[in-house]
Amino acid sequence: MGAGAVPVHGFAGYAHLLDPNRTWRNNKRIFILNAWITLLLITSSTNGFDGSMMNGLQSLPQWQNAFNHPGSAMLGLLNAIQNIGALVGLPFSPYLSDGIGRRAAVLFGAGTMVVATVLQSASQSVGMFIGARFLIGFGLTFAQNGAAMLVAELAYPSYRAPLTSLYNSLWYSGAIVAAWSTFGTFKISSSWSWRIPSALQGIPSVLQLCLLWFGPESPRWLVSKGRDAEALHVLAYYHADGNKQDHLIQYEYEEIKAAIDLDRAVATSVGWMSLIRTPGNRKRLTILIAIAWFSQWSGNGLVSYYLNEVFKTIGITDVTIQLLINGILQIWNLAWAIAAAALVERIGRRILFISSCIGMLLFFILQTVCSARYAITRSDSAAHAVIAFIFLFYTSYDIAFTPLIVSYTLEILPYPLRAKGFTVFNFVISLALIFNQYVNPVALHRIGWRYYIVYCCWLAFELFFCCMFIIETKGLSLEETATLFDDEEVVDQIHAHGRPTTDDKDAKESISDD
Incomplete structure (x- = not known):
């Protein structure tokens, strides 16, 4: 399973990966x-x-x-x-x-x-x-x-x-x-x-x-520190009963990695200025x-x-x-x-x-x-x-x-x-x-x-x-929400860093509409 899709027509890309029978009650x-x-x-x-x-x-x-x-x-x-x-x-x-x-x-x-x-x-x-x-x-x-x-x-x-x-x-x-x-x-x-x-x-x-x-x-913090195995373990243990191959876990993990890899390169070069860049x-x-x-x-x-x-x-x-x-x-x-x-x-x-x-x-x-x-x-x-x-x-x-x-x-x-x-x-x-x-x-x-x-x-x-x-x-997931604020050039960068989309054209149109 690849990394996270950008939102299409307002639906989260991971929604179809959630098991409806997996709830906090059971x-x-x-x-x-x-x-x-x-x-x-x-x-x-x-x-x-x-x-x-x-x-x-x-x-x-x-x-x-x-x-x-x-x-x-x-x-x-x-x-x-x-x-x-x-x-x-x-x-x-x-x-x-x-x-x-x-x-x-x-x-x-x-x-x-x-x-x-x-x-x-x-x-x-x-x-x-x-x-x-x-x-x-x-x-x-x-x-x-x-x-x-x-x-x-x-x-x-x-x-x-x-x-x-x-x-x-x-x-x-x-x-x-x-x-x-x-x-x-x-x-x-x-x-x-x-x-x-x-x-x-x-x-x-x-x-x-x-x-x-x-x-x-936090698995996101663990990935940011290069502790990928620990991050994958936390996600799998709590979100999929320990199954690291679960499609949802692979989706979350790859989406986190791709987003952090891209954003780290930008944020580290400008620090606090990234808030207004x-x-x-x-x-x-x-x-x-x-x-x-x-x-x-x-x-x-x-x-x-x-x-x-x-x-x-x-x-x-x-x-x-x-x-x-x-x-x-x-x-x-x-x-x-x-x-x-x-x-x-x-x-x-x-x-x-x-x-x-x-x-x-x-x-x-x-x-x-x-x-x-x-x-x-x-x-x-x-x-x-x-x-x-x-x-x-x-x-x-x-x-x-x-x-x-x-x-x-x-x-x-x-x-x-x-x-x-x-x-x-x-x-x-x-x-x-x-x-x-x-x-x-x-x-x-x-x-x-x-x-x-x-x-x-x-x-x-x-x-x-x-x-x-x-x-x-x-x-929307935390990573997907970013696309509502960033222009098409940034979205294209995300795609280039390995985040697949369900349909690039539709996705961009959705972002533009928002």
Whole structure:
């Protein structure tokens, strides 16, 4: 069996090679592979834990007393410092993932976060707490960079899209644990009311540090290092019950080799400049920067880190009510995000992105209107409507910007650019978060609900961008997706490096149409 075909009329070239009877339900090795992938997916839980925990801690008198009732500027620093730590780690993370392996990068990040959560939960001063949170962000950068790529590069082909989409969706699993653990401990009169949630943030990292040593490495990384026999063994063991001659395995293996051999020659000569060297790569970079910024600047940052401040604008000051709504909201979000991840291959990425933008714009406008009405009339019904629209806004957000931002970014990046491009993606997210975390509390304090108007305008721009630039990648392998962005000359180079096509003429016409 030759190497991978380019997509023809939207169908993946490997689709006919998949055994319909081989599923995670009845195949032991695919089940085990998905278990390893689940261990990688919970990396996102650590990040989700943070936002929800900080929301909860800000509502706790015990935490407020311990850190001298931080004002809006200090709150901004306390929230932003994790992302500042992430920014410091970003320049190094792709070299670690590409140099010593995806798995090793996750282990390094997990080990760093275990140390950091111990320091955070034992903090005796605000400086110690800030330092620990910085270290959490630093370690999380390496863990996220390796884990997300390892999920995409290990998954069985028919499960790759749902699983990579599930990666960011599990952000809410950490948020749920944080929200409800904070709710459960807020009546403890001592500092353990905030130390216990702080310590729980390290659980995913502890699990990874103990178990991931025994998991598989990325076959794409192994091929890039000349360890072809190991790569073939990983593919065969998990995707074909150990049969190295299976047509699917030969297809995947040859496609990976051909794509890496070609792309390595280009990428090594230009390094980071390869991200902007060709029109296709510039288009990739534009899309990944945009969706990274959109993911944090769609109004969701208000609720993710400053829900208690939002509650104050509508007169909800009771700590029990604040924590209860926070906990319910995270469960709501997780349910919608998982449902959307399961439908990625059925509905398609483009439809989900556009639908998400339409829903967010509609419900954020309604939230703004009701917030304004409460400010004028002090109506309880207006306050309750704001809460309802927050839930509906997040439903819209969760159908695309939770499950797709990581999976779509990894899909559109070819192997040599994947680590560097994903680093740029995370860099933009960190910048957006830092900006949000400094600006949001100050803006909410000074102008209240009027600040929402800025996000309404921005959401309209997001809708325009997604309609114009998001390309559908449904049903394609990682290697095949590259042909949607590269011109015919690049596709011809791929063919010349040994990647056969089902029909070159039809394939080029399909690429041109896309």
